Amino acid sequence: xxxxxxxxxxxxxxxxxxxxxxxxxxxxxxxxxxxxxxxxxxxxxxxxxxxxxxxxxxxxxxxxxxxxxxxxxxxxxxxxxxxxxxxxxxxxxxxxxxxxxxxxxxxxxxxxxxxxxxxxxxxxxxxxxxxxxxxxxxxxxxxxxxxxxxxxxxxxxxxxxxxxxxxxxxxxxxxxxxxxxxxxxxxxxxxxxxxxxxxxxxxxxxxxxxxxxxxxxxxxxxxxxxxxxxxxxxxxxxxxxxxxxxxxxxxxxxxxxxxxxxxxxxxxxxxxxxxxxxxxxxxxxxxxxxxxxxxxxxxxxxxxxxxxxxxxxxxxxxxxxxxxxxxxxxxxxxxxxxxxxxxxxxxxxxxxxxxxxxxxxxxxxxxxxxxxxxxxxxxxxxxxxxx
Numbered sequence: 001x002x003x004x005x006x007x008x009x010x011x012x013x014x015x016x017x018x019x020x021x022x023x024x025x026x027x028x029x030x031x032x033x034x035x036x037x038x039x040x041x042x043x044x045x046x047x048x049x050x051x052x053x054x055x056x057x058x059x060x061x062x063x064x065x066x067x068x069x070x071x072x073x074x075x076x077x078x079x080x081x082x083x084x085x086x087x088x089x090x091x092x093x094x095x096x097x098x099x100x101x102x103x104x105x106x107x108x109x110x111x112x113x114x115x116x117x118x119x120x121x122x123x124x125x126x127x128x129x130x131x132x133x134x135x136x137x138x139x140x141x142x143x144x145x146x147x148x149x150x151x152x153x154x155x156x157x158x159x160x161x162x163x164x165x166x167x168x169x170x171x172x173x174x175x176x177x178x179x180x181x182x183x184x185x186x187x188x189x190x191x192x193x194x195x196x197x198x199x200x201x202x203x204x205x206x207x208x209x210x211x212x213x214x215x216x217x218x219x220x221x222x223x224x225x226x227x228x229x230x231x232x233x234x235x236x237x238x239x240x241x242x243x244x245x246x247x248x249x250x251x252x253x254x255x256x257x258x259x260x261x262x263x264x265x266x267x268x269x270x271x272x273x274x275x276x277x278x279x280x281x282x283x284x285x286x287x288x289x290x291x292x293x294x295x296x297x298x299x300x301x302x303x304x305x306x307x308x309x310x311x312x313x314x315x316x317x318x319x320x321x322x323x324x325x326x327x328x329x330x331x332x333x334x335x336x337x338x339x340x341x342x343x344x345x346x347x348x349x350x351x352x353x354x355x356x357x358x359x360x361x362x363x364x365x366x367x368x369x370x371x372x373x374x375x376x377x378x379x380x381x382x383x384x385x386x387x
Contacts, residue, residue: 019080019133019134020133021130021133022126022130022132028057030082031062031083032078033062034078036072042137043139043143044211045076045078045138045139046077046143046144047077047078047079047080047134047139047144048144049145049146049147050064050079050174051081051127051146051149051155051156052082052083053148053153054092054094054098054150055093056093057083057093058082059081061081078134082126084123084151094151095119095151095155096122096123096151098116099113100113115181115182120155120181124159124163127163128159128165128166131146132165141169141170142170143171144166144170145172146160146172146174147175147176148178152176152178153174153177153179154179154180155181156173157173157175157178157180157181158180158188160173161192162191164197167195208251209247209248210224210227210230210247210248211226211247213226214226231248233250234250237253240253290374290378360387364376364387367379
């Protein structure tokens with residue numbers, strides 16, 4: 001790696017390499033925070049394209065870059081903070097038309113609002129143009145970080161997954177409070193197919209040079225020793241290597257993505273859809289059966305009706321016999337004392353009945369609060385309770 005000098009001296013000596021960033025119609029220019037230290041080899045520098053969220057702008061993230069630079073953290077890092085376009089519908093700055101975000105699947109997927117795929121595609125193209133500007137200045141893709149907040153995080157993920165130029169080739173993706181857009185179905189796989197990318201990203205291995213390894217180990221291993229070790233491993237086919245400018249870079253041998261996995265995922269998705277449909281049908285059938293049971297419960301079977309009629313006839317006969325006895329005058333009249341005693345007993349038991357009715361009412365209310373009205377009604381019917 002080339003030498004790194006004092007940032008003030010570097011600026012005054014005219015060594016900073018200015019970066020020309022692309023302009024976009026209707027969009028404010030990005031905020032560009034140039035690295036405070038410069039390497040002799042451009043490829044040893046780095047860039048962070050940091051994308052703001054919905055309703056924010058580049059200036060809202062500028063303080064993040066300032067804090068890094070003021071504290072001399074990552075001094076070789078160029079910070080590029082792009083601006084979204086003012087969305088007239090949303091009445092705020094956005095990277096694509098926002099949709100209502102829900103953490104759970106919609107009850108009626110056919111009514112779900114479609115994501116702004118066209119707006120996302122245009123934004124990915126703009127982000128690619130910013131990466132192009134970095135590459136044109138000598139920064140390889142594996143020295144460029146892409147990240148963002150909210151919508152910016154979503155665009156960062158989508159760019160890494162669907163960019164024909166830079167998909168899977170960047171140094172890393174930073175996603176803050178974000179989500180994966182176009183995640184329903186196989187939209188991302190379709191976009192990858194259009195760009196000639198494999199169905200899945202697979203495992204990504206960052207390439208390293210002997211200089212990188214020596215630096216990461218704080219020079220405990222010399223650059224020459226690291227170069228010899230990497231060369232030996234490459235000759236034994238334990239790692240892969242290729243030329244990048246004047247140096248060799250290496251990365252772990254990576255198997256090709258198994259396209260059969262995509263077929264399995266499609267089968268699982270189809271089976272999930274089938275099970276969801278079957279579950280909805282079973283729930284509808286359960287509801288119909290419960291309704292039928294309630295209706296049958298209100299209809300008294302014929303044998304029970306006959307038994308009830310016989311009981312009423314017997315009660316009628318008993319009452320007729322008592323009435324005949326009273327009409328014959330053979331019954332002994334009750335005294336005033338006996339009548340008072342009977343009335344007293346009646347009042348006593350009436351109070352007891354009222355108290356018990358109140359207790360029953362409170363207990364049943366408690367049962368309903370735990371079981372729910374529908375389950376409580378079924379329990380009441382099953383136990384034959386009448387009140």
